[in-house]
Amino acid sequence: MSKECLQKSSKLSYRFSNSYSAFLHLASELSRFPPYESCDQFIRQFIHHLMIGHKLAECLVDAQTARLVVQEMRDKRITRTVDDSQLVVKNVADDDNHSKKSKSYLRHLTQLRQHLEKHPVFNSKNFRLTPIDSLITTSDESVDCIVFGFLVKNASKINELVVEDNTGRVPLVFTDDTQFRDALVVENSFVIIEGTYDSPKDCLYVESIGQSPPIDLSSAVEVSDGLQRIGRMLVVISDIHLDDENTLDKLKTLLTGYDSMVPIPDAFLFVGDFMSKPCDEVSDFKAHMKNFVKIISKFTKISNFSQLIFIPGFNDIKGNDIPKSAFTVDMFPMTTKLINNYHLATNPVNIYIDGRHICLSAIPYMSKLRKHIIHNSTEDSTELGASIAKLITCNGHLSAGLSHNLHNSLSLFHLPDFVLISDKHMNEDMDSNAHNYTDLVVLPSFSRDNFRFKVFYTNPKHIECSQILV
Known part of the structure; x- marks a missing residue:
């Protein structure tokens, strides 16, 4: 080699x-x-x-x-x-991360730091990253430094932020002269800080703060000429409220149209929430899902030849933790008898087809993120979407900014072609491209946004927005 x-x-x-x-x-x-x-x-x-x-x-x-x-x-x-064109649905693993925070945190930090140290800026030896333990043990009164670490709140002091790495942690002091290199800075994220450590006060005065460069390593395989000529189609429908008759009528219209196409779409991604409000009775939820499956089964070509992927919404599975486990077969009565080629996926889920990688997540990302914003210089939807795309890719993690618990299965070291987010608090103006590779795509709510949905094409790689006219 x-x-x-x-x-x-x-x-x-x-x-x-x-x-x-x-x-x-x-x-x-x-x-x-x-x-x-x-x-x-x-x-x-x-x-x-x-x-x-x-x-x-x-x-x-x-x-x-x-x-x-x-x-x-x-x-x-x-x-x-x-077959390169085979569609693969890869559920994320539930690794019980909540009991292993320190272990997964250190692994993620180590991997990000290793990639950062190979960046031309730091590989040239003109600049170097300073471990935090070398600051807190220094005999000098002040040290100019560049620190890479995880930005979190100090649980023992109100309104104090600290940056921590695998060697220690140090309190941060922001001044009027602090420069924010990115429009959006949030806690629970990895950052690069330039500043001066004050040894007597044991704090780091922040001169500038921003995100590190992304890990630029694609997981996608090369797309052959044959696949470029064929192309594949995936229909993504999100926030389908099965307890709303108008939604069901429009869903039937959508399926009628696609069932008459030649060829039919290769896959349908049905994404929750599947109820307009959390359903306390499991029997009620199962009844709606049973009706949903019956509706799909009436469309012969789709139910027999398309891949049908069911992804739970954030409120479909109880609890606030992510990832969300897949639906059980018991939640889909009659599924095995009425439709072929179905997948019960986790939330998030990774999908591979034609050498393309799609990561889909249905979590209230925006409402959770706003609780952790430290600095935000824009409310423009387009700029905010670009900031979120950069945050996710630079941190190499789907839950960047949301939690200090870094679930192993949500890491994005191998950047996907698309990160699809289903969140009613985000709008389609927030669609963005991160570093000329990963596209952040906000999925509209089928039930709330006038029956809008997205269609993904593998070759040429792009996503279109469609709508069932009222």
Whole structure:
């Protein structure tokens, strides 16, 4: 394997156990004939197979896992039995993160810091990141420094903010001269701070604060010419209130239209909330879902040939924690008898098709985020959407700014093509592109926004907004 490829491979957010043996498997595959188009293409395909087909323990890639993934890649290149266009629904794992906050926090911090240290600014050695423990143990009265860490409130002091890393924490002091490099700065996020540490007062005076560069490593595989000619269609319908007759009528109109198309859409993503208000009685909820399935089953082509993905809304599953577990089969009476190719997905969920990666989340992101805003210089929807997209991608985490609990399964080190957010407090003007790769797309409420929905096309990659006319 070339030195360049080894360096790029070391940028993977996964850590390699027994790395030499694991790299040997990668080197062997990279040198096979016919050659890969580039080292980047090889790494992207390796990550793609790793993410959709293997469950890793604490992000470790050992020699055996590398061998299995490499063999899958070889089989695909030799026999072409694996269809690149296959739709894969990957539910996020419930890793009981709430009891492992420190462990997941340190892992995420370490991975972000490793990528940051490889950035040209810090790799040049003209600038360096200062660990917090070297500040709080210094014998100097003041130290000019650049600190990378997690911005949180001090639980023991009102209105005090601290920045912490894996070595310690230090209180922050903002002044009228503090420069905010981003329009939006929130607690519960990773930031880079330039400032001066005052040793006698044990505090860091903030000269400037902002987000770090994003981890620019795509998980998507290359899209072949054949797939570019074919293209795929996914219909995304969010906030479908099944207890509203008008919504059901418009839903039938939508399905009637798509069932008559040639070809029909490859997949339908039905996203909650599925009730206009939280339903206390499970039997009532099940009755509405049963009726929903019956409606879909009447459209023969869709119910037999389209992939049907059901994603719970934030209020469909009790509790305020994220991620939300998938619906159980018991919540969908008659599903297995009436429709084919259905998936009960978690919230959030990752979807892969045609080498594209879509991450969909249905949480009240905006209302939760506003509780943690420290600085916001704009209320313009477009600028605010761009700030949120930057916040999520720079932190490499879907819950950036929402909580200090960093759930492992919500990490976004491998930036998706699209992050779809279903949130009634956000509007479509907030759609934004982050760093020319990841698009943040706000899903309209089908029931609240005049029966609007989104349609995703794989090639060329884009999303269109559609509407059932009233």
